[in-house]
Amino acid sequence: MGETQTKTKILSIENLIIKFKLRGQVLTAIRDISLDLYKGESLAIVGESGSGKSVLVKSIMGLLDKNGYIDQGKIIYKDDDLSQFKTEKDWLKIRGKEIAMVTQDPMTSLNPLKTIGKQIEEAVLLHQGLTGNEAYEKVLQLLRDVGIYDVEKRYKQYPHEFSGGMRQRIVIAIAIACNPKILICDEPTTALDVTIQAQILQLLKNLQEKYLLTTIYITHDLGVVAKVADRIAVMYAGDIIEVGKTDEIFFNAQHPYTWALISSLPQLGVKGEVLYSIKGTPPNLFKEIKGDAFAPRNPYALKIDYVERPPYFKLSETHFAKTWLLHPSAPKVEPPETLKKFFEEGRQYTNG
Numbered sequence: 001m002g003e004t005q006t007k008t009k010i011l012s013i014e015n016l017i018i019k020f021k022l023r024g025q026v027l028t029a030i031r032d033i034s035l036d037l038y039k040g041e042s043l044a045i046v047g048e049s050g051s052g053k054s055v056l057v058k059s060i061m062g063l064l065d066k067n068g069y070i071d072q073g074k075i076i077y078k079d080d081d082l083s084q085f086k087t088e089k090d091w092l093k094i095r096g097k098e099i100a101m102v103t104q105d106p107m108t109s110l111n112p113l114k115t116i117g118k119q120i121e122e123a124v125l126l127h128q129g130l131t132g133n134e135a136y137e138k139v140l141q142l143l144r145d146v147g148i149y150d151v152e153k154r155y156k157q158y159p160h161e162f163s164g165g166m167r168q169r170i171v172i173a174i175a176i177a178c179n180p181k182i183l184i185c186d187e188p189t190t191a192l193d194v195t196i197q198a199q200i201l202q203l204l205k206n207l208q209e210k211y212l213l214t215t216i217y218i219t220h221d222l223g224v225v226a227k228v229a230d231r232i233a234v235m236y237a238g239d240i241i242e243v244g245k246t247d248e249i250f251f252n253a254q255h256p257y258t259w260a261l262i263s264s265l266p267q268l269g270v271k272g273e274v275l276y277s278i279k280g281t282p283p284n285l286f287k288e289i290k291g292d293a294f295a296p297r298n299p300y301a302l303k304i305d306y307v308e309r310p311p312y313f314k315l316s317e318t319h320f321a322k323t324w325l326l327h328p329s330a331p332k333v334e335p336p337e338t339l340k341k342f343f344e345e346g347r348q349y350t351n352g
């Protein structure tokens, strides 16, 4: 669990609201999110299915579905506000070159009819203006960088000749081919078995250093990000309800929803038993949400939770949580006992 290396902002999301039109109705998928990304860091965005992780990162790359739109807010990258981009031509300046993405299923991003060498080369040619032999050499270098051996032979092979883990390495090679500044990894290891998962995460970590990348991981699995993230943003119903350094989230979480996420980690449960689970379902995003979106599922909900949306309460320079439980006049609420023990042990470990 590393430290955030530098504090230079590379991307700033300001009060972003994203909506979708669907059969005459409007769904609000991102509900006023602000988030800064710092150069060189690795940020994980965690939350259950439907919380808005994919929509958020798609908006950064201009890949929102046709029925989706930015209703309000800004996405500042360098001198541009990406939320104002209207055409594909605008996005081609950014997509791939500045911000690249690795998705969960490499088979959908690879063309089954082309050799992997050609596919990586296309990315190199598109963005780097290298000539024939230089481009070929660059592809071989990229293959080596992502841990593929026997590169001249592998260059000529087709996607189906590779295992799932190897295909994911190729997709990563394509993503870094244009030297992007930001790499978004959308559930990069979900489709892989545990050993391969660990290898791919380690590879991404190594590449981050070698290529000076800033990375965003999106995942529903808090366990995966513990090993790779400097910071974690927890999403619930289109909002970031808690954000902090990895240690702050793991060992000093303040939002009951984050408690539930941590409780479901396999290393915490007693043989599959969930320590603290939350009943109910997330809110209907077609309806206007009053107060705290988590209130109906929160066993510690206060009256105000049903009336007013909580602001961020500051816990440290890097740790913020949106829950009224942190208001000075709220009753003191402790996390469930086993979780408290886990926090205490974790804090000792991180301090020592």
Ligand SMILES: Nc1ncnc2c1ncn2[C@@H]1O[C@H](COP(=O)(O)OP(=O)(O)OP(=O)(O)O)[C@@H](O)[C@H]1O
Binding pocket: 020, 021, 022, 027, 029, 047, 048, 049, 050, 051, 052, 053, 054, 055, 056, 065, 066, 067, 068, 220, 285
């Ligand atoms: N094209 C669309 N039209 C209507 N609603 C959409 C569209 N795309 C996403 N949504 C809605 O936006 C919300 C956020 O979806 P999103 O895919 O970002 O969730 P997620 O956290 O990435 O979930 P998952 O882990 O399942 O991918 C969901 O309620 C989803 O149904």
